[in-house]
Amino acid sequence: MAENIYEKIWKAHLVHEEPGNDAIIYIDRHFIHEVTSPQAFEGLRLAGRKVRRPELTFATMDHNIPTTDRSRPIADALSRQQCETLEANCKEAGVTCFGMHHPLNGIVHVIGPELGLTQPGQTIVCGDSHTSTHGAFGALAHGIGTSEVEHVLATQTLSQRRSKTMEIRVDGTLPTGVTSKDIVLAIIGKIGTAGGTGYVIEFTGEAIRALSMEGRMTVCNMTIEAGARAGLISPDKTTLEYLHGRPYLPKDKSDEELDREWAAWASDPDCSYDTSVILDAASIEPQVTWGTSPGMVTSIKGRTPVLAEIADANERRSAQSALEYMGLGEGVPITEVRVNKVFIGSCTNSRIEDLREAAKVARGHKVNVTIDQALVVPGSHKVKEQAEAEGLDAVFREAGFEWREPGCSMCLAMNDDVLSPGDRCASTSNRNFEGRQGKGGRTHLVSPAMASAAAVTGRFTDIRSWHFK
Amino acid sequence: MNKTTQLTGIVAPLDALNVDTDQIIPKQFLKRIERTGYGRYLFFDWRFKDDGKTPDPDFEMNAARYRDASILLAKENFGCGSSREHAPWALDDYGFRAVLAPSFADIFFNNCINNSIVPVVLPEATIERLFAEVRATEGYRLDIDLPAQTLTTPSGEKIEFTLDSFLRERLINGWDQIGLTLRHEDKITAYEQARGV
Ligand code: SF4
Numbered sequence: 001m002a003e004n005i006y007e008k009i010w011k012a013h014l015v016h017e018e019p020g021n022d023a024i025i026y027i028d029r030h031f032i033h034e035v036t037s038p039q040a041f042e043g044l045r046l047a048g049r050k051v052r053r054p055e056l057t058f059a060t061m062d063h064n065i066p067t068t069d070r071s072r073p074i075a076d077a078l079s080r081q082q083c084e085t086l087e088a089n090c091k092e093a094g095v096t097c098f099g100m101h102h103p104l105n106g107i108v109h110v111i112g113p114e115l116g117l118t119q120p121g122q123t124i125v126c127g128d129s130h131t132s133t134h135g136a137f138g139a140l141a142h143g144i145g146t147s148e149v150e151h152v153l154a155t156q157t158l159s160q161r162r163s164k165t166m167e168i169r170v171d172g173t174l175p176t177g178v179t180s181k182d183i184v185l186a187i188i189g190k191i192g193t194a195g196g197t198g199y200v201i202e203f204t205g206e207a208i209r210a211l212s213m214e215g216r217m218t219v220c221n222m223t224i225e226a227g228a229r230a231g232l233i234s235p236d237k238t239t240l241e242y243l244h245g246r247p248y249l250p251k252d253k254s255d256e257e258l259d260r261e262w263a264a265w266a267s268d269p270d271c272s273y274d275t276s277v278i279l280d281a282a283s284i285e286p287q288v289t290w291g292t293s294p295g296m297v298t299s300i301k302g303r304t305p306v307l308a309e310i311a312d313a314n315e316r317r318s319a320q321s322a323l324e325y326m327g328l329g330e331g332v333p334i335t336e337v338r339v340n341k342v343f344i345g346s347c348t349n350s351r352i353e354d355l356r357e358a359a360k361v362a363r364g365h366k367v368n369v370t371i372d373q374a375l376v377v378p379g380s381h382k383v384k385e386q387a388e389a390e391g392l393d394a395v396f397r398e399a400g401f402e403w404r405e406p407g408c409s410m411c412l413a414m415n416d417d418v419l420s421p422g423d424r425c426a427s428t429s430n431r432n433f434e435g436r437q438g439k440g441g442r443t444h445l446v447s448p449a450m451a452s453a454a455a456v457t458g459r460f461t462d463i464r465s466w467h468f469k
Numbered sequence: 470m471n472k473t474t475q476l477t478g479i480v481a482p483l484d485a486l487n488v489d490t491d492q493i494i495p496k497q498f499l500k501r502i503e504r505t506g507y508g509r510y511l512f513f514d515w516r517f518k519d520d521g522k523t524p525d526p527d528f529e530m531n532a533a534r535y536r537d538a539s540i541l542l543a544k545e546n547f548g549c550g551s552s553r554e555h556a557p558w559a560l561d562d563y564g565f566r567a568v569l570a571p572s573f574a575d576i577f578f579n580n581c582i583n584n585s586i587v588p589v590v591l592p593e594a595t596i597e598r599l600f601a602e603v604r605a606t607e608g609y610r611l612d613i614d615l616p617a618q619t620l621t622t623p624s625g626e627k628i629e630f631t632l633d634s635f636l637r638e639r640l641i642n643g644w645d646q647i648g649l650t651l652r653h654e655d656k657i658t659a660y661e662q663a664r665g666v
Contacts, residue, residue: 015660016653021635024650026660036553038502049647052657056666064500078500085502129552129576143552143576146504147583147646155650157657161633193487194546194572227549229575293487314544318486412551414496421519433491433550435514 002268005234006165006200009140009265013123015157022159028122030057030152031108032095034064034086035414036127040150041089053156054094058117059086062107064414065100067377067404079415093153106380106406109133109347113217114382116246120235120262125152130347130430132223136216137243138235138265140200143224163229164198167273169205172281177464179357180215181349181428181447183207184222185287185297191277193295196228199274202267203233207281213242214353221348222430225294234266288334288460289432289445291322296432300450300462304332325434326442327422334460337444341425342367342374342455343437344401344448346411349428350379354448355387359395361452364469367400368458374401375417377409401455413438426454471585472643476566476613478539480603481530488543489550490577494559507555508562534607542599543570548577557584567613571596582636583646587613589620589630615641
């Protein structure tokens with residue numbers, strides 16, 4: 001029978017299943033970071049349990065670390081303690097840890113793929129909701145809570161109920177200036193932030209196939225913002241080409257063997273899904289969020305909502321409180337919204353192609369005088385090195401951006417990269433929740449090119465009419 | 470895990486859609502390495518004024534009548550966003566034992582179960598009605614009977630809900646998931662051997 005990729009991966013990882021109970025599925029790859037793992041290790045210790053397969057878990061430090069000079073210890077005592085705890089826990093358990101100074105360090109969802117730790121057909125979990133990113137490779141990847149991190153450490157499995165499947169097909173070709181970020185924001189705008197709840201989504205269609213691996217990661221990254229358990233893209237030639245030569249691939253197999261195995265995970269041509277959603281790529285425009293949830297999004301040509309036009313009372317109140325928080329009126333054209341901060345980074349958009357896109361826009365321009373801070377934070381040390389080798393850092397610096405060390409940074413603002421109350425930020429990250437980038441801070445989610453353009457003009461600007469220098 | 474069969478308590482309303490875990494507990498409180506002590510940071514940015522100390526009277530839950538609440542009445546897509554288990558830790562530490570909503574985000578739902586917090590899904594119309602009743606009656610309490618899958622309102626009305634039987638059993642018996650899984654350790658080993666992992 002024809003199967004979709006989720007069904008194939010599920011079946012291949014089933015360790016045990018009893019009617020009426022959750023199934024036990026095997027976990028091939030487990031990523032951990034400093035914020036959501038300490039209590040899991042503590043739990044193991046209290047119960048006298050050991051890490052079952054330490055070589056299948058990889059750790060990084062990303063959420064809490066400074067993006068400025070790292071030659072000195074982390075100033076914040078609690079952040080330092082979290083990082084030291086991770087290091088000690090990994091050492092004790094025999095888990096590889098890419099600490100802050102390690103050359104392979106970076107945001108967990110950037111380094112997994114970059115190192116080839118992420119591979120098609122795997123089950124991947126991490127105590128982090130954006131683990132969905134790894135689905136771009138045709139891996140079943142999702143975020144888990146700390147109790148589940150402890151469960152995976154102890155058993156290398158997860159207890160889970162089989163999900164329903166949803167196909168989101170994006171037909172046609174993307175117009176120039178429209179990116180994978182715009183695709184996924186448009187999808188969330190269409191199906192809503194709970195539209196994917198209970199589902200695993202597979203993205204299909206010509207526009208998805210045409211995306212690079214990095215573009216695909218951006219789409220899968222934000223699947224969680226649509227509420228889905230996981231987002232997947234079947235592996236194809238693009239996937240295999242990206243993976244070859246990555247350091248953590250299986251050593252005992254030839255490229256041809258790996259290709260054959262990986263390609264076999266792809267959904268069968270006439271497989272079915274529990275539900276399908278279809279979008280036309282040609283109709284997608286550059287997206288900008290206006291509110292405090294990723295579903296509160298419109299195109300650069302759009303306006304903030306008019307409350308009287310929202311029929312549902314809960315929705316209307318929610319839009320009203322979002323507009324209040326965002327300090328925006330009703331029916332305001334997006335192109336009239338001015339920002340004073342810009343953040344280019346996060347596991348959504350901090351890879352080399354993202355930085356190239358942003359640099360292309362910034363090249364030869366200057367950051368607007370009305371901008372108080374424009375940050376570029378690469379997703380990993382490797383991305384940073386690559387960008388520097390291409391001279392992108394110089395482009396950013398000359399334009400007036402700050403060029404930082406890798407990490408999560410202002411995506412969640414656990415370190416010093418924080419918005420002040422009332423700041424308005426064009427951000428390439430994934431969440432525009434109240435206070436996400438700092439209490440009272442106002443986040444507008446956009447693509448890297450749109451963020452870069454906003455830095456230059458001081459307001460949201462349609463990238464499709466940009467004057468590239 | 471604690472065993473939970475019957476719960477009874479004051480109900481507090483939280484009238485917002487898509488309450489994300491960043492609101493339930495903001496990131497500045499995630500730096501601790503303990504599992505306990507997060508209750509005072511629950512809904513921090515909503516509960517307190519900018520000084521981080523003065524309770525904000527505009528936040529409905531701050532009213533004296535809800536001070537001893539142990540059941541949270543919420544709206545659609547509660548607990549969306551980050552996977553941080555600090556969210557149920559904070560709810561638990563504050564004193565909430567159950568959350569009622571028309572829908573929950575998946576990861577948060579699992580995290581609740583793993584912390585003996587009962588997530589109760591009810592139709593939107595029922596939730597709306599409960600909001601009205603809670604606001605109309607000071608000291609409004611609900612009794613939750615997990616084995617029977619019912620809520621009882623102060624007027625004696627019984628409202629049914631369903632919770633997956635496996636998860637219900639876990640809550641009732643206080644079974645820890647790791648212990649349950651390790652009963653099948655031989656199967657895990659067999660899987661590893663068969664697949665060469
Ligand atoms: S970059 Fe942001 S969303 Fe991604 S892992 Fe870090 S904090 Fe989470």
